[in-house]
Amino acid sequence: MAIEIRPVTRAETKEYLRALPFVSGLPQEEPEPSAWYAGAAAWPPQIPATDEALEQYVEEIQSDWYRPQAAFVDGKVAGASGIVSVEITVPGLQRVPLGGVTSTGVLPTYRRRGLLRKIMTAMLDDCRERGEFLAGLSASEATIYGRYGFGPATFQQRWELRRTDAAFRDTFDDPGSLQLVEAPIAAGAWATLHEQVRAERVGEISTLPGKWEGLGAAGLPADGSGPAHHLLHLNASGEVDGAALFRLPWSADPAQAGALQVSAFETLNLGAYRALWGLLTDFDLTNRVVAAKRPVDEPLRWMLKNSRAIKVTRARDNLWLRLLDVQAALEARAYAGAGSLVLDLSDDLYGSNARKWRLDAGPDGATCTAVSGASADISLTVAELGSLYLGGVSPVVLLHAGRLAEHTAGAVSVLDALLRQDRAPHNAVGF
Template identity: 75%
Template sequence: MTIEIRPITRAEAKDYLRVLPWANGLPQEEPEPSAWYAGRAANPPQRKATPEQLDRYADELLTDWFRPQAAFVDGKIAGGSAIVSVDLTLPGGRQVPMGGVTSTGVLPTYRRRGLLRKVMAAMLDDCRERGEFLAGLSASEATIYGRYGFAPATFQHRWEVRRTDVAFRTPFTDPGTLDVVDGASAAAIWPVLHEQVRAVRVGEVSPLPGKWSGLADGGLPADGRGPAHHLIHRDAGGQVDGAAIFRLPWSPDPDYAGELQVDAFEALNHDAYRALWDYCSISTSPNEWWRHGGRWMSRCAGC
């Protein structure tokens, strides 16, 4: 068996994509619902990429910010991973380059052979050569990465709360205003708001190209959770200081009918934070649940 670890060429892009769980339709999550996922499924549904999608993904794959490495076994791509270039906010507001690990997978028939270890070593060497002295990821399977030198840097939380069981501890009067806007307005608001938030939030990362491109159409997600609704908060002076994206998926189960799922949430101050959560907590019928799936991250390009 001959093993080679190297970057892929454009002609090899589709073969690389076929080893990745999010493209080949194989499960890629731990048994419990992921913190970032607002839905109820333990493993969010996977759909195998169509030939047309693979062609489009391959055209978008090889860029300056996306750097894949593949493990070739006897000339065939059996596994791979990639680094995306982002900036990370440190305490004090300084932003430094970071290599974000993403798009990782090894075909089931080639596991337990050390392929991913070799790929990770190649990627970290590449980061060092480019001056990216930090590497990070948002793990879908957290037990994997400790063997490669990674350790927890922060935590995500998943909340499932019945509205009637919680309330604000003290009365709250919002000095600003809330509004539900369309996708086009949200697409203009989120990039500006995110830049403001990440300048002051330790551990926040810069958005990848195309991060906000899907907001304007407000389409249905692949898992059938219904269309996105865009909530924004403005301060007393009319400036946007918070936003949230939520869904109200239909369910045949009466226990979950009217459930509100929060996909994205950003706030610059406590007033915006409380006002947004106050709205989300009263937007369902009195006996229903609302859920927050943690920090919003792109599934196939987040780190």
């Protein structure tokens, strides 16, 4: 069996695409209600792409921002994945390059032969060569990518709220206005709004080209639950400072009827946030709101008279991170306080990371230096460091879970204070 891992030529692109789950019609998401979907279906239908769709995909991936990798076995494509070039906002609100792993699959007839490891290694090597010291992905299954050094770093929730329980604690005078608009207007507003949001939110990701095109049909639920509606909030100066995308599906099932499904929601300030949720949670002829892809520190709960009214119906990890150059990554982010620690890091793929690192960090910046002979304060793997990197996972939790070891008393508390963020990292868009 001859195995070759490499990018594909244009002539090989269709064969490459047919190895990807979203094209082949093979399962691509866990078979249960998802935190990223506000509809009633458990997961999208697995329908192979049409020839017309394949032609469109061929054109899309022949671009500078998409880097395909394929595993060839005896000359035939047996597995495939790709890297997209995006940016991520890290603590300190610096926006740094991220290699986004996407659309990964190995054909069922070629599984358990080590092809995925070879593909992943080739893609991560490519990221390192391009200076991308972080790689990220969204994992369809939580047991796959830890072996390649990825750790879950952001999380999301899906929640429900009955309209009768949605009373706010305080009245609110909105100096701005709400508008229902058509998709082309919403697309332009979202493009600008997201750029503003990601400049202020740790964990947020830049969008891929064409993200907002055809917004009215984007993300149409698998159960056919109706078209998107676009709601904007404008401040007193007439500038968009918030937006929501929602649907009002009809259902013959009384248990599902009357649900207003919110699949996208972003704001720049508290006023827009309060005004948008004020309308969405009290929309005429509805009985409940179902909101997907929401951050774990959603403020809405604390604005309601009944803080128990919001019921979290699904929670899961969202973005997984992998540090490819530990020194560059730790020096790129900001820290909440000052401290110095020696971290003994293990990394099965990159020996240049697997060493002891002295982190000298403060609010004004940090230096990360490889050291030898020094006693380690904390031992951990690169996967745990990926989870900690954005500040959304506490090292204290990982200590009690047995995922890292403390060799100097109090060292984990120091690391926790250094990494902590005021808001949970969150990414509303993926890749």
